[in-house]
Amino acid sequence: MSESIGVFNVSIDAWKIVEEELGKPSIFKSRESLTPEHLPDKLPHREEELRTLVSYFKHLVSSPGVVSQRVLIIGGVGTGKTALSRLFGRIFTRFAREKGYNVAYVHVNCHRNRTLFNIIYDIALQLAIPLPQRGLSAKEMYDALLSYLQDLDLYVIVALDEFHYFASVAGNDAVYFLTRTYDAFEGAKHVNFIFIATDMSKLALLDPTTEGYLLRHFIKLEPYTSQQLYDILKYRASLSLYDGTYDDDVLKFIANYEGSDRGGSGNARHVLEVLLLAGDIAEKEGAKRITLEHVRRAITSLSRELVNVSDVLKTLTLHELLVLLSITRLLRRSGKREVKMGEIEEEYRVICDLYGEIPRKHTQLYEYIQNLTKANVIHSYPSRKGQRGRTTMVTIHYGPLDALEKLVLELIEKRRKLEA
Ligand SMILES: Nc1ncnc2c1ncn2[C@@H]1O[C@H](COP(=O)(O)OP(=O)(O)OP(=O)(O)O)[C@@H](O)[C@H]1O
Ligand SMILES: [Mg+2]
Structure with a gap:
């Protein structure tokens, strides 16, 4: 008897916990859309760069195959390189398909795939092109891939993200091989490239001709200013937080802390991280809105230990x-x-x-x-x-x-x- 009352008590407590927790006001309308993996539909302050990218790949929706385009995107950490390339790929291919052009976009991370073989294999995998895993050299695989594309009449934009890793591990010859794919080729050119790297110095080990070749079309992403970060935060907050749970003060506070014009590093990932954590802290407290104190705590907990360790470093x-x-x-x-x-x-x-x-x-x-x-x-x-x-x-x-x-x-x- 006493035992069943015990059980009963436990279940009442658990019920209460569930009720209380679910009754707390929620800050997030969609927490997921503040996470780094989420690719939004708009990138405020990268419109011009998006336009430039489109202009570089225009031939794919007018006369595909006439050239093989190569574009280099350079910018510091969190300046939107990956997001820009992915968003371009998503929208451009959708548009091209609607117009009846067979264009695909493939995003390869060279930090994970550092050899020519792995990169080619990853491209084929993403395009669902069956290539034998063994028995072929990287160059033979590449030839096989190119002839598949020709048979399928498919034009591809390959983004090689964190490209400096590939350049450093695979070396000049491999980079040369990829960038000069179609140099002496008369037929339709099916592969185009976007190379993404953090800065030019990382590519400096390439020989000057290859480096010059990469630099022919390039887009540089500058670190974001406070005003730009504010606009980005405002947009991303509108997607992820309920109205009335945050205000301009909070967003400006975060933006000013990170803006390149105010001594910050201009990193969009970092401001989104702060907003997400501030939201988590507020929600855990049962607060109805995010305050400056929540933001301060988020910033502190994201960097306090770093201050402690910086002297040792x-x-x-x-x-x-x-x-x-x-x-x-x-x-x-x-x-x-x-x-x-x-x-x-x-x-x-x-x-x-x-x-x-x-x-x-x-x-x-x-x-x-x-x-x-x-x-x-x-x-x-x-x-x-x-x-x-x-x-x-x-x-x-x-x-x-x-x-x-x-x-x-x-x-x-x-x-x-x-x-x-
Ligand atoms: N203009 C923007 N508008 C909205 N969100 C942005 C913008 N720029 C970057 N972001 C967001 O900031 C985060 C970091 O961007 P991204 O990953 O593209 O940076 P990156 O330049 O590739 O950095 P890294 O060098 O570390 O790879 C992502 O979550 C991205 O969605
Ligand atoms: Mg990136």
Whole structure:
């Protein structure tokens, strides 16, 4: 008897919890549309760049095949490179199809696919073109892909995002091979490219002819100003938050904090992150609207630990910073909780390559990881028993990683100047 009353009490409590939680006012109309993966239908302040992109690919809806276009998009972190390219791809192909042209857009992430083979394989996969996985060289695969496109009478825009990774790992010859696909070709040209990279210096290892070739058509995305970030926030907030749960003050506060004209980095991803977290904090509190205090707490929790660690970072050696940059990038781009020693080593080699630094040996690298751990900059531990071949796992508990990456990049530049 007493037991069943106990159960009854528990279920009343649970009922109450559910009722209370569901009764709380909601801030989000669509939380999902504030997340980084969401691609909105409009990109305020990128209209001109979108127009330019369209003009570069005009031939695909008038006389497809006459040229193979190559366009380079350059811009800092969070300036909308990926979003711009994807939105262009989505709308342009829809428009072309409606006009009866057979055009497809493929977005390839070169951070994940760093070899010619993987890139070609990924393009084929996205277009559902059956290519044999084995037995063919990358170049043979590419030829097979091109002849499939010809048979299907399909014209493709291939966006190679984070292109500097490919350029650095696959090297000049591979880049040359891709960019010059149709140089001595008389027939219809079915493949066009958009190359996306963070800055030109990362492509500097290419020989000048290939570099010059890439620069022929290029679009540069500047960091956003406060006013631009405000417009972006206003638009994204209208999609994701209920009317009356936020006001201009809140949006301006966030925009001013990050705007490039006010010393911020002009990163749209960061302002959206702050708004999302502020909304979460407000909702958890049961507040009816997002206040400046919620925003302050969001900004603090996104960067407080970074302030603590920034003094330590200044004492690191160049190669410790390069290792830290590798870890930060891997965590940020993969979205994973932790990364393996082997992955760090691979990334570190690429980064050394980009900077023209000679990578240190494995044992030295391991020592750097130990030092960074001791300094509380990273957290490292052996992988769990039972996993084949135990390895060291590494993670970072503070953030935002965007801001950490920026800080590390600045420190690397300083170190290199000192050592030069
Ligand atoms: N003009 C804009 N209007 C609305 N949202 C934007 C705009 N620019 C960027 N965003 C949003 O900001 C976030 C970051 O943009 P995006 O991923 O395109 O940046 P990126 O330049 O590719 O950065 P990274 O170098 O880190 O890859 C995305 O969620 C994107 O939707
Ligand atoms: Mg991007």
